[in-house]
Amino acid sequence: MNNLISIKSATLSEDIAQQLTNAIVQGHIPQGSKISEPELAKQYGVSRGPLREAIVKLEGLGLVTRTANVGARVIQLNTQDMLDTFTMREALEGMAARLAASTMPADEINSLYSLLDKHQAHLDANQDEHYVQQGGNDDFHLRIIHASGNAKLIRLLTEELYAVIRMYRRHTADQRSDPRQALREHKAILDAIANHEGDLAELLMRRHISRASQLLKQAMEHSSVASRT
Amino acid sequence: MNNLISIKSATLSEDIAQQLTNAIVQGHIPQGSKISEPELAKQYGVSRGPLREAIVKLEGLGLVTRTANVGARVIQLNTQDMLDTFTMREALEGMAARLAASTMPADEINSLYSLLDKHQAHLDANQDEHYVQQGGNDDFHLRIIHASGNAKLIRLLTEELYAVIRMYRRHTADQRSDPRQALREHKAILDAIANHEGDLAELLMRRHISRASQLLKQAMEHSSVASRT
DNA sequence: TCAAGTTAGATTGTCGACAATTTATTGGTT
DNA sequence: AACCAATAAATTGTCGACAATCTAACTTGA
Numbered sequence: 001m002n003n004l005i006s007i008k009s010a011t012l013s014e015d016i017a018q019q020l021t022n023a024i025v026q027g028h029i030p031q032g033s034k035i036s037e038p039e040l041a042k043q044y045g046v047s048r049g050p051l052r053e054a055i056v057k058l059e060g061l062g063l064v065t066r067t068a069n070v071g072a073r074v075i076q077l078n079t080q081d082m083l084d085t086f087t088m089r090e091a092l093e094g095m096a097a098r099l100a101a102s103t104m105p106a107d108e109i110n111s112l113y114s115l116l117d118k119h120q121a122h123l124d125a126n127q128d129e130h131y132v133q134q135g136g137n138d139d140f141h142l143r144i145i146h147a148s149g150n151a152k153l154i155r156l157l158t159e160e161l162y163a164v165i166r167m168y169r170r171h172t173a174d175q176r177s178d179p180r181q182a183l184r185e186h187k188a189i190l191d192a193i194a195n196h197e198g199d200l201a202e203l204l205m206r207r208h209i210s211r212a213s214q215l216l217k218q219a220m221e222h223s224s225v226a227s228r229t
Numbered sequence: 230m231n232n233l234i235s236i237k238s239a240t241l242s243e244d245i246a247q248q249l250t251n252a253i254v255q256g257h258i259p260q261g262s263k264i265s266e267p268e269l270a271k272q273y274g275v276s277r278g279p280l281r282e283a284i285v286k287l288e289g290l291g292l293v294t295r296t297a298n299v300g301a302r303v304i305q306l307n308t309q310d311m312l313d314t315f316t317m318r319e320a321l322e323g324m325a326a327r328l329a330a331s332t333m334p335a336d337e338i339n340s341l342y343s344l345l346d347k348h349q350a351h352l353d354a355n356q357d358e359h360y361v362q363q364g365g366n367d368d369f370h371l372r373i374i375h376a377s378g379n380a381k382l383i384r385l386l387t388e389e390l391y392a393v394i395r396m397y398r399r400h401t402a403d404q405r406s407d408p409r410q411a412l413r414e415h416k417a418i419l420d421a422i423a424n425h426e427g428d429l430a431e432l433l434m435r436r437h438i439s440r441a442s443q444l445l446k447q448a449m450e451h452s453s454v455a456s457r458t
Numbered sequence: 459t460c461a462a463g464t465t466a467g468a469t470t471g472t473c474g475a476c477a478a479t480t481t482a483t484t485g486g487t488t
Numbered sequence: 489a490a491c492c493a494a495t496a497a498a499t500t501g502t503c504g505a506c507a508a509t510c511t512a513a514c515t516t517g518a
Contacts, residue, residue: 088379
């Protein structure tokens with residue numbers, strides 16, 4: 001069903017890993033479900049070899065858990081794990097904001113201000129409809145992370161943790177969030193960075209993420225999705 | 230050469246991953262060297278299947294880098310990567326200390342004070358010889374991390390990042406470090422935790438790690454090891 | 459002598475099949 | 489009817505072999 005959208009990668013294993021990641025994040029493979037190697041191999045038209053390598057990669061990304069001689073299962077989103085993950089985000093993205101405050105070049109900062117203006121215009125035009133900034137270069141948080149200049153931090157946040165974070169964002173749909181409030185917070189963070197106030201930038205980024213996690217928590221507790229607490 | 234010390238795991242792949250990790254961290258497989266699948270497979274007496282899975286895992290741990298159709302190479306320690314990694318540690322372990330300050334039970338705190346007394350006694354008895362706290366339950370940092378109670382944070386720091394950190398610790402041997410100063414800093418951090426002063430605990434932990442990274446930086450710049458800057 | 463193209467060798471990527479383990483089914487006993 | 493043991497089916501773990509790709513050696517020409 002999914003081998004139509006085949007992202008050409010150098011190796012089959014990477015390809016499968018990419019497709020499986022998307023399938024899990026977007027919910028095509030349901031949470032908690034078992035990963036059957038023969039079934040998926042047939043579905044994607046590959047042998048079990050590269051498929052297994054892909055599964056090992058997904059385990060590293062925290063998207064599946066594996067048990068020896070039993071197999072892999074897709075993770076179950078639950079409130080506690082979400083809070084734990086977002087606490088890590090607080091620490092890491094807070095640090096990213098701090099670093100950005102001392103290294104981000106002026107033209108990059110201006111470019112980010114333009115991006116926020118664009119978001120503002122979108123809200124004005126679309127009656128506060130939530131702006132879906134899924135992954136791309138329009139994602140404020142990704143831009144800050146990259147501006148940190150710390151290669152290890154960038155890799156960790158954008159390659160290893162991002163899939164899970166996207167999963168939480170998606171499955172709870174951010175329905176309770178207030179986009180205008182989020183935008184105000186983004187602006188405040190950027191102001192701190194522009195003024196080279198690292199302490200403040202870190203503090204604001206932390207509060208911003210903390211607030212988002214509290215909203216997510218409420219959303220999760222009031223929805224059928226992901227309740228295994 | 231290494232299949233004598235075979236740590237019995239449920240699966241060959243895990244076994245190999247474990248042994249390869251140790252071999253790399255301890256320098257038996259030199260930095261920057263190529264990982265030859267046929268060679269290692271013969272050496273460990275397994276086929277290439279589980280070996281490849283192990284290599285994929287090592288890539289996730291950041292111990293090797295892989296290139297499609299070319300193969301895997303052991304990472305090269307260099308000053309910039311070390312600084313980037315330790316900046317992440319600052320953020321993460323700082324957060325761990327903060328969390329520990331609000332959740333660590335009294336008996337655990339007392340147990341940690343005893344550990345620091347033990348370290349003190351060791352320094353008194355052995356003329357300030359550096360106390361090798363390699364990984365075990367005697368490692369102050371690991372104890373704090375576990376006391377955070379954040380499962381995601383624990384996994385990230387102790388399973389995914391720890392191998393690389395151990396590599397830096399080992400290859401530079403901490404020769405310039407002052408064990409008594411480090412011990413004083415540990416005590417100050419623990420005091421803050423005991424007093425439930427999260428802000429202070431985080432601040433002190435950050436300074437402590439920052440200081441360690443500066444020492445490591447000097448050590449690396451004055452040694453032949455790991456200079457590719 | 460050096461450079462580029464070509465060929466030979468070796469290594470990685472992928473596959474299908476077998477062995478080991480787990481899970482499901484069946485049958486028997488209390 | 490429910491529980492346990494034994495067997496059958498299915499799944500995971502491992503292996504050896506082939507195909508695709510890269511690396512190194514060799515040849516050829518300027």
